[in-house]
Amino acid sequence: MSGWEVFLQQLIIGLSNGMIIALIALGYTMVYGIVELINFAHGDLFMLGSFLALTIVGLCTALPVFVVVLLLLTLTPLFSGGLNWLVDRLAYRHLRHSIRLAPLVSAIGVSFVFLNVGLLWGGVPMDVFGLGKAAAAPKDFPVLVSNDNLLGDATVQFTAKDALVFVVTIPLMIGLTWFVKRTRTGKAMRAVAQDQTAAELMGINVDRVVGQTFLIGGGLAGVASVVFALYNNTIYFQMGYRAGMDAFTAAVLGGIGSLPGAVLGGLCIGLARAFSDQYIATGWTNVIVFTILVLVLVFRPAGILGSKHREKV
Amino acid sequence: MSLLKIDRLTMRFGGLVAVDAVTLDIAPNEIVSLIGPNGAGKTTVFNAVTGVYEPTAGKIIFNGHETRRELTGKTALAFSLVGFITAVVAVILANLETVWEAAVTGNYTYRQPFPWTKALASAQETLTGHWLVPALSGLFVGVTGAWAVWERSRRAPEIAARAGIARTFQNIRLFNQMTVLDNVLLGMDTHLRTRFWDAALRLPLFWRERKHSTGKALETLRFVGLEHEAGQLAENLAYGHQRRLEIARALAMNPKIILLDEPAAGLNPAESKALMDLIQRIRQRGITVLLIEHDMQVVMNISDRVIVLDYGAKIAEGDPATVRANPAVIEAYLGKSDARA
Incomplete structure (x- = not known):
């Protein structure tokens, strides 16, 4: 592999991982934008999504692969979106008018609940949960999408998995942008994010709009969990922490509250990870990612695309 | 018939009485001004009418109804659902030890698929005795709890807005x-x-x-x-x-009524003249106007009626000329004259 081929390879890996991070980051940023809550349970929601995906794969071994993938891509987002909505309804909504810290602590609590549900779920004896019988051990996710190089004999690998990541995430992001910019619900979301009281006085049901935001954010995490599981082929109950950390960093890096910012931040983190793994050392990757975060926050506290307008008076 | 009727509205924030038993009656298609010195409670009245604040006491009747969320069949269904779930949980909690033993411990084998149907059957068997009291109390707690949560959310800005109350803000x-x-x-x-x-x-x-x-x-x-x-x-x-x-x-x-909170603030004379014209045209559309304003030029020119608040209480009410001549109003704005004292 020549120098530029290595570079190209890492570019592909970085972009694929970055897209997955971006999908999770979108959930963080949407929720933050609308209720100014950092939803710490989001990473663990992502983890539960992948466990559901594994369960579905286990139940549908008889079906053809593309049907299973389609099933995963519809059922998992429904599950995690619904779960996120339910968490908002039960754990955050009643705390919306109390001090800022209250829903935050509640979110941390939900995160622990999810983590332990994941541990329990991983311990359920099922044929598909291979690789280690202990509940906490990483689980094998069956290879549903092939690892064959789409570029034929070229040294640079662009596999069907990479293609899947782009085919799923890019339309989703375009759709989300359209949704927020053009539809009634999207406009209501932006209105609530900008001035909740004014929006309420326009007759907008703020609780419903916030619920819809949680639903969509959770749905995106569900898609991300399926794509992640198909791409990496291994899941474990603590992966929500790592993914959540990356995604949260991405959201802050891009400018929390900004949708294009979250995508850009996700890609930056993904690429930084890939290039650092290749050219520096795996051990230094986290250091580099978080150094970038610190530098951006020092010199541009609102993030790369964050605007100063968002400050509330 | 009045369009908006505020009946002895009181707003208390801790020890501070921001609005004290204020009664207002606004007829359809009127232009009414609410004036008073800073901190007299004018904006607080607006906030109570639009549902931003829950009144400490008193009633706000708009168009013959209180502006509150209606109790629909769907809400009632949700109450019963919450009640049912609470009842089930209460029954399980009351029998936790025996049910746990029968359903879980009795069926649990290490690393075997958990037999859900058998466990459910065992749970049902053990539940035959002691269930009526916890079920009823759970149902009661669930329904009243759901109702209480709903009751708190009944007066929301969104509901007032849907009923036909629109407003603008002091700071845009x-x-x-x-x-x-x-x-x-x-x-x-x-x-x-x-x-x-x-x-x-x-x-x-x-x-x-x-x-x-x-x-x-x-x-x-x-x-x-x-x-x-x-x-x-x-x-x-x-x-x-x-x-x-x-x-x-x-x-x-x-809307049926529009509440304008200091619409002329920061406008130059030409702009406030245009504003007066705009307010007149709004009225011609059949919309009632209630405004808070400090610009006396505007207030005296366009109002059918002026209401004066001071320290949260209504001190005067009437057509612009009468109110302007009212000694209590002059005192509220300028303070008591030492010469007369």
Whole structure:
């Protein structure tokens, strides 16, 4: 592999991982934008999504692969979106008018609940949960999408998995942008994010709009969990922490509250990870990612695309 | 019949009585001004009427009803559902030890699939005795709890807005990052029926409603004189235009009454003259106007009636000339004259 081929390879890996991070980051940023809550349970929601995906794969071994993938891509987002909505309804909504810290602590609590549900779920004896019988051990996710190089004999690998990541995430992001910019619900979301009281006085049901935001954010995490599981082929109950950390960093890096910012931040983190793994050392990757975060926050506290307008008076 | 009736409204914040047993009666199609020194409780009255605050005491009757969320069949169903779930949980908790032993410990084998149906059967068997009292109390707690939570959310700004009360703000609160047109369209939101699928699939309803609502929004913008700014971001408008946009957005809600909180603040004489004209035209549309204003020129010229608040209490009410001559009002504004004392 020549120098530029290595570079190209890492570019592909970085972009694929970055897209997955971006999908999770979108959930963080949407929720933050609308209720100014950092939803710490989001990473663990992502983890539960992948466990559901594994369960579905286990139940549908008889079906053809593309049907299973389609099933995963519809059922998992429904599950995690619904779960996120339910968490908002039960754990955050009643705390919306109390001090800022209250829903935050509640979110941390939900995160622990999810983590332990994941541990329990991983311990359920099922044929598909291979690789280690202990509940906490990483689980094998069956290879549903092939690892064959789409570029034929070229040294640079662009596999069907990479293609899947782009085919799923890019339309989703375009759709989300359209949704927020053009539809009634999207406009209501932006209105609530900008001035909740004014929006309420326009007759907008703020609780419903916030619920819809949680639903969509959770749905995106569900898609991300399926794509992640198909791409990496291994899941474990603590992966929500790592993914959540990356995604949260991405959201802050891009400018929390900004949708294009979250995508850009996700890609930056993904690429930084890939290039650092290749050219520096795996051990230094986290250091580099978080150094970038610190530098951006020092010199541009609102993030790369964050605007100063968002400050509330 | 009065359109808006405020009956002995009291607002207390801790020890501070912001509004003290204020009674107001506003007839349809009137222009009424609410005046008083700073901190007299005028904006607090607005906040109570629009549902931002829950009154400490007193009633607000709009159009013959209190502006509160209606109890629908769907809500009642939700109450019963919550009650049912609580009852089930209560029964399980009351019998936790025996059920756990029978259903879980009795069926649990290490690393074997858990037999859900058998466990359920064992649970049912052990539940035969002791269940009526916990079930009933659980049902009661669940229903009353759900009802209490709902009751707290009954008076919401959203409900007042849907009933036909629109307002503007003392310090302008536009959706700054949206265009002027989108701001007005948001005011119309409750009257629109387009759903996600209509927009995604471009169904006929989407086209029809988009044409209709955009036309109406532009008409409203023309009414306040902002038709040429429709594509601008709200934050880029001049100050006077932002005030007008707030009024346009409120009008787009198709309200029965519009509450204007200091609409003339920061306007130059020419602009406030145009504002007076605008308020008159709003009335001609059949909309009642209640305004808070410090600019006496505006108040005296356009009001049918003036109401004066001081320290949260109503001290005078009547047509502009009478109120202007009222000694209590002069005292509230200028203080007691030492010469007379």
